[in-house]
Amino acid sequence: MQDRNTIEQDVATIRRIEAVPRILRAVVEITGMRFAAVARVTESRWIACAVLDELGFGLEPGGELELETTICNEIRQHQQAVIFGHARxxxxxxxxxxxxxxxLESYVSVPILRANGEFFGTLCAIDARPADIEAxxxxxxxxxxxxxxxxxxELVEDLDAARRGLSASHVREALLERTEEEIRDLLQPLVTNLYLLQTSRTLAEDDRRLLQDMDASCRAVARLLREKLDRILADVGADA
Structure with missing residues (x-):
């Protein structure tokens, strides 16, 4: 069963498509029927995403019908349009x-598919009176x-994904910059002191080699921390 939050997001996405109200108006005018809707249809739910109701059917956006009572449930399974102008x-x-x-006497419903062919729901129209719609x-x-x-x-969802990716990228960059500053603040005094000791004229040769080893170790630690941080941030980004 699809997650409730995901279904609600799908409904909200349809409401953001500016062309939908005009499409519903066009469907009503073309068919002569008085009710048109875009429905999200899943294995368990039928939900109205957008509605034009001049019939007085009483269904509002966000309203639900019992799935098993709808022809849209059958369309979800066979993904073919259904149309009839006089049910009796x-x-x-x-x-x-x-x-x-x-x-109902007249009815038309066609599947709405995402660009990848996945079934989303239906665009439908109904009326209590017959309609000449079978042309x-x-x-x-x-x-x-x-x-x-x-x-x-698909366009709206792609845009949302791009925005989320951009936001996540900014967060990752800010986290990376802050962590690098913290690492630098911790290691910089040590590296600086090592450098000052290395330049001392009174330092014995054995001690100088020891300082060089310590300096190389500090740089290796900084490099290792940076590599691990990059991998962690990449994993977080992949999961976002």
Whole structure:
């Protein structure tokens, strides 16, 4: 089952797509039907992301229908559009539970897919009265609208990912800079004192070699700390 927070993020993403209200208006005008919506449909939930309701159906954005009562649940499984203009006269949908439960006569719903082909939900329209919607051009137009929503969905999600990556990059750079300063503050006095001792004219040769070894060790420690820090930050970035 998909995480509740992820589903809510998906719903919020649809609401950010400026074209969606215009698409719903176009669907209503093309079909002559009085209710249109974009729905997020998962294995367990049907959630309205955006709604245009001139029918008085009573469903608001964020509202839910019981998944098993919807035709969208079937579309999630076979990913094919469903359309009928007069349920009571339709050879299949005259006896289907969805028109009976919701009092529908006309219905159209097409799958919304992400750019990678993953099923997201549906673009649908309904009405309690029959509608002349079974002409091929109407379904094709709604399918194109659904495709546009899918593309816009991908663009918004890619933009969000880029922003998160940029923010994470800034955080990592700030952490790296601060840690480097702390390492430098700890090692710099030692390195400086070693340098001063090495330049002393009274220092014995054996002591000078010992100081050189100490200086090399300090530099190796600084290099090792930097390499480990880089690896840790890279791992954190990969998990973000």
């Amino acid at each position: 006269e339709h050879p299949v949908f005259a006896e289907h539970h969805t028109p009976r439960i919701y009092g 091929p051009g109407i379904l094709k137009s709604i399918e194109l609208f659904a495709e546009l929503i899918g593309l816009q969905l």
